[in-house]
Amino acid sequence: MDNLSPIQSKVTSVILWSRNLDRSAEMYSKLFQLSPEKQDRFGHLHILHLPTGTDIMIDSNGMDKVPLPDKAPPLFFIPATEIDKASEFIQELGFEIIYGGIHRNDSVSFFNMRDPDFNVITVCQNHQ
Structure with a gap:
């Protein structure tokens, strides 16, 4: 197969929209048995790093209008x-x-x- 596509054949993150970032981060941290304090927080974005290498990105940016x-x-x-x-x-x-x-x-x-x-x-x- 030719390497013409600039897209890599992998999924590294899943994005979930949230209206309440703290609530969502807590729910998903408990779901995946992760410590919320050990995850990355960038203002409106909370990233959960799963042991598989996939990240769950919880994004609240502008969600109050959606x-x-x-x-x-x-x-x-x-x-x-x-x-x-x-x-x-x-x-x-x-x-x-x-x-x-x-x-x-x-x-x-x-x-x-x-x-x-x-x-x-x-x-x-x-x-x-």
Whole structure:
């Protein structure tokens, strides 16, 4: 394949919009079991550094003027070892399960969750 594209074949960061940066940073720090104090904060931007090398960038710049959507597709996927415990855990953190709750089949069980700013994420347990 020719190297004509200036785009690299990797995703280094995921951006989540937030209307309340402190709340979002706390929720996602707890979700990913990271210390919020050890993460980077640049005014309206809070960056969570995941152990995988991917960053979660929570951005509040100008978000107070952007309306919340009624629906949204998942932005990314998080694996879980036990889907029922994952469901309880995310709800304790303040996330909401949407789009019909936990879906189960022989191969996977999954649910879609949203934060207060309607960032949607899929949580999935692989049964194989």
